[in-house]
Amino acid sequence: xxxxxxxxxAVIVLQGRYAGRKAVIVRSFDDGTRDRAYGHCLVAGIKxxxxxxxxxxxxxxxxxxxxxxxxxxxxxxxHLMPTRYTLDVDLKDIVTADCLQSxxxxxxxxxxxxxxxxxxxxxxxxxxxxxxLRF
Amino acid sequence: xxxxxxxxxxxxxxxxxLALVMKSxxxxxxxxTVLKSLRSSKGKLIIIANNCPPLRxxxxxxxxxxxxVGVHHYNGNNVDLGTACGKYYRVCCLxxxxxxxxxxIKSVPGDH
Numbered sequence: 001x002x003x004x005x006x007x008x009x010a011v012i013v014l015q016g017r018y019a020g021r022k023a024v025i026v027r028s029f030d031d032g033t034r035d036r037a038y039g040h041c042l043v044a045g046i047k048x049x050x051x052x053x054x055x056x057x058x059x060x061x062x063x064x065x066x067x068x069x070x071x072x073x074x075x076x077x078x079h080l081m082p083t084r085y086t087l088d089v090d091l092k093d094i095v096t097a098d099c100l101q102s103x104x105x106x107x108x109x110x111x112x113x114x115x116x117x118x119x120x121x122x123x124x125x126x127x128x129x130x131x132x133l134r135f
Numbered sequence: 136x137x138x139x140x141x142x143x144x145x146x147x148x149x150x151x152x153l154a155l156v157m158k159s160x161x162x163x164x165x166x167x168t169v170l171k172s173l174r175s176s177k178g179k180l181i182i183i184a185n186n187c188p189p190l191r192x193x194x195x196x197x198x199x200x201x202x203x204v205g206v207h208h209y210n211g212n213n214v215d216l217g218t219a220c221g222k223y224y225r226v227c228c229l230x231x232x233x234x235x236x237x238x239x240i241k242s243v244p245g246d247h
Binding site for chain 2: 084
């Protein structure tokens with residue numbers, strides 16, 4: 001009886017091109033909108049996970065390996081698997097409902113989330129979120 | 136010994152309570168609507184039949200854990216659960232949204 005599809009929840013996308021990728025809910029539309037008459041949410045996820053960084057790596061190599069590629073998408077609740085994890089990265093101002101209107105807005109939003117995800121990855125927190133789901 | 140005696144009596148009482156919910160309360164039957172009721176935080180108790188596929192059972196239990204909703208593993212298969220609901224079809228899982236006059240929500244989750 002507790003609502004769990006809330007912002008900052010880590011979810012796994014189940015369908016589509018990004019199936020199997022981890023994402024975080026930025027904004028949820030429980031009752032849908034006029035265009036999408038079903039419950040859906042705006043998620044920001046990882047398109048390409050960062051590789052494993054080892055101690056032997058040089059600074060240049062660590063920088064290259066820690067790169068994250070992101071996506072922003074509106075996903076139906078049915079195509080998500082919620083998890084017990086959360087990721088509190090502040091994405092509310094960059095990822096908005098209208099940033100999916102045009103290609104360049106989408107690209108700038110992805111670039112900003114990439115920056116925020118990369119700095120979170122480098123701190124070593126939320127390690128589960130940045131590891132690839134094996135299936 | 137005690138468990139065997141207990142299950143017969145409580146099993147009947149669960150059936151009685153379910154019948155009362157069917158008559159006076161709100162419920163949904165079936166996997167898709169159960170997940171829907173959990174997502175919208177409307178479900179108050181989930182009942183799963185014992186021959187539910189294990190992946191589906193774990194998925195419903197995980198959603199219920201996130202939603203903090205009780206899950207009851209019904210002592211019978213989907214045919215029995217359908218009969219207990221008074222339906223002529225099989226029911227693998229059901230979600231009780233509003234118990235009506237029944238006290239199923241207060242009395243049942245204790246044994247899960």
